[in-house]
Amino acid sequence: MSNVRLRFAPSPTGYLHVGGARTALFNWLLARKLKGTFVLRIEDTDVQRSTQESVDAILQGMTWLGLNWDEGPFYQTDYFPLYKEKVQELLAQGKAYKCYCSAEELEAKREKAMQEGGKPKYDGTCRDLPPQENDGRPYVVRFRTPLEGTTLWNDAIKGKISFENNELDDLIIQRTDGTPTYNFVVVIDDINMKMTMVIRGDDHVNNTPRQILLYEAFGAPIPTFAHVPMILGSDKARLSKRHGATSVMAYRDMGYLPEALVNYLVRLGWSHGDDEIFSIDELIEKFSIENVGRSPSVFNTEKLLWLNAHYIKTGDPVRLAELVTPFLKERGVDPAGGPDLVPVVKTLQERAKTMLELADGAVFYYQDGFAYDEKGAAKNFTPETPALLEALIAKLEALPALTMDSVEAVFKEICEEKGIKLGGIGPAVRLALSGTTASPGIFDMIVVFGLAETKKRLARAIATIRG
RNA sequence: GGUCCCAUCGUCUAGUGGUUAGGACACCGGCCUUUCACGUCGGUAACAGGGGUUCAAGUCCCCUUGGGAUCACCA
Numbered sequence A: 001m002s003n004v005r006l007r008f009a010p011s012p013t014g015y016l017h018v019g020g021a022r023t024a025l026f027n028w029l030l031a032r033k034l035k036g037t038f039v040l041r042i043e044d045t046d047v048q049r050s051t052q053e054s055v056d057a058i059l060q061g062m063t064w065l066g067l068n069w070d071e072g073p074f075y076q077t078d079y080f081p082l083y084k085e086k087v088q089e090l091l092a093q094g095k096a097y098k099c100y101c102s103a104e105e106l107e108a109k110r111e112k113a114m115q116e117g118g119k120p121k122y123d124g125t126c127r128d129l130p131p132q133e134n135d136g137r138p139y140v141v142r143f144r145t146p147l148e149g150t151t152l153w154n155d156a157i158k159g160k161i162s163f164e165n166n167e168l169d170d171l172i173i174q175r176t177d178g179t180p181t182y183n184f185v186v187v188i189d190d191i192n193m194k195m196t197m198v199i200r201g202d203d204h205v206n207n208t209p210r211q212i213l214l215y216e217a218f219g220a221p222i223p224t225f226a227h228v229p230m231i232l233g234s235d236k237a238r239l240s241k242r243h244g245a246t247s248v249m250a251y252r253d254m255g256y257l258p259e260a261l262v263n264y265l266v267r268l269g270w271s272h273g274d275d276e277i278f279s280i281d282e283l284i285e286k287f288s289i290e291n292v293g294r295s296p297s298v299f300n301t302e303k304l305l306w307l308n309a310h311y312i313k314t315g316d317p318v319r320l321a322e323l324v325t326p327f328l329k330e331r332g333v334d335p336a337g338g339p340d341l342v343p344v345v346k347t348l349q350e351r352a353k354t355m356l357e358l359a360d361g362a363v364f365y366y367q368d369g370f371a372y373d374e375k376g377a378a379k380n381f382t383p384e385t386p387a388l389l390e391a392l393i394a395k396l397e398a399l400p401a402l403t404m405d406s407v408e409a410v411f412k413e414i415c416e417e418k419g420i421k422l423g424g425i426g427p428a429v430r431l432a433l434s435g436t437t438a439s440p441g442i443f444d445m446i447v448v449f450g451l452a453e454t455k456k457r458l459a460r461a462i463a464t465i466r467g
Numbered sequence B: 001g002g003u004c005c006c007a008u009c010g011u012c013u014a015g016u017g018g019u020u021a022g023g024a025c026a027c028c029g030g031c032c033u034u035u036c037a038c039g040u041c042g043g044u045a046a047c048a049g050g051g052g053u054u055c056a057a058g059u060c061c062c063c064u065u066g067g068g069a070u071c072a073c074c075a
Helices: A018-033 A052-065 A076-092 A103-115 A182-192 A202-217 A248-253 A258-267 A280-286 A301-314 A317-330 A341-351 A355-366 A374-380 A385-398 A404-418 A426-434 A442-466
Strands: A005-008 A037-042 A071-075 A096-099 A140-143 A150-155 A159-164 A172-174 A197-201 A224-228
Touching: A005 A018, A005 A197, A018 A037, A018 A052, A018 A197, A018 A224, A018 A248, A018 A258, A018 A280, A037 A052, A052 A248, A052 A258, A071 A076, A076 A096, A076 A140, A076 A172, A076 A182, A140 A202, A150 A202, A150 A224, A159 A202, A172 A182, A182 A202, A197 A202, A202 A224, A248 A258, A258 A280, A258 A301, A301 A341, A317 A341, A317 A355, A341 A355, A341 A442, A374 A426, A385 A404, A385 A426, A385 A442, A404 A442, A426 A442
Parallel strands: A005 A037, A037 A071, A197 A224
Antiparallel strands: A096 A140, A140 A172, A150 A159
16 A cells, blocks of 8 residues: 545536546546545535435546445544544644625625626725624635635646636635635645545546645645546537436446546546557556646547447356346346347357347347348248258257257258258348347357257247238 | 637547557448347548748637627526
């Protein structure tokens, strides 16, 4: 264990978004690579909008992706006494002050400033008020921002970024109701939890100078900041539901494998030469924040789909069989009532881009009363077909065992004997076995079905043709 | 509008002063083939524009344009 500490700090106001997932992934990867600690912290200071369902959804998403945390989840609502104490500390040192302006007054001032073309920032009305007794009037606590000077940092992704302090206004660190605000608690927590690096979305860039000023006010070491560019939709606008699914768990439900989503997400912004496919171990070894790009990237479902197809193609059939089972059940199929699911999956792996397609492709193995594809039947079920299928049955029965080789040999024999090509019998067999004209290989299907089921299906086709 | 950030094929990106500007997805063709796929071979396609610096600029600097983020008693 090194003393490197990173965290993912979502606010529980919804499901785990792919953007958040990528941020979490980058943090997790770096923590693993540097043998540091990955902390999960739930930013639930907005009591109104935070829900337990969201917390559960986020945890579920993290778990599904395999992003395990070493500490936490911590909840900010558990630390309210600490935040109170810290506010008092700043107040006592004169680094913060009480502001009695009402929200309405402030709103009015902002509007007026805007109309006059000025900056809508706090005018400092209460900044230099003489200390007064608590007379029961409601107040917020504001941080006393330096009037001049520059605040800068070297962002691990974006490089040097600097802000003039006079652009910053005195931010509220404690609300009228006594609860602390985000920019304050995030700093307290990151100090308290000894974070050495903060990787987060670049929508936080503008918050960073205020936060740095707070670190300085507390005399605390400032972590390294790394601001990850945003994920965009196909129209280059911020990715949202209207571009398609944005929830991590929705991708599971659409038949995506977690390793495909992880691989896709990590490549959105990060790269390692010309490499595209990375196992988790390779990512832990190769990931580096320096190779994360500075510009936003468009979420591209096509590429994710390709990656998913790759992982299905190369995946362990036993695991895939387990994963596809719930989708099969959704389709009213009980795999126990038919051929062993593992060999079935093997015949489908290179034909499915999602687990949904895998499930769809597997259904026929477990149904026996299906209708034959109309066009296919019209073309391939001919008056000669029954005799051919009967000959096939006879030869299959004579086989000591059904294997790819022995079944193939049988078809060769029939073709030679009848003077036909494989095309003269294959399509009919395919149709008889699967009901369709697009299916796994016919030899594969016969082997997977076994002699009894194969005979049954061929016999049904014969009966159908003979009417 | 202020502030901050960004800019290589349609998309994800490689590129750290000298390259026929590379790879991947998608797309289009050939091959393979019992269907569908897979695989394989090949092709179309990019340095936003303008100024500098330099023997040499996609790479460095400036401007323009375009995009994005943020300006809450939300996080």
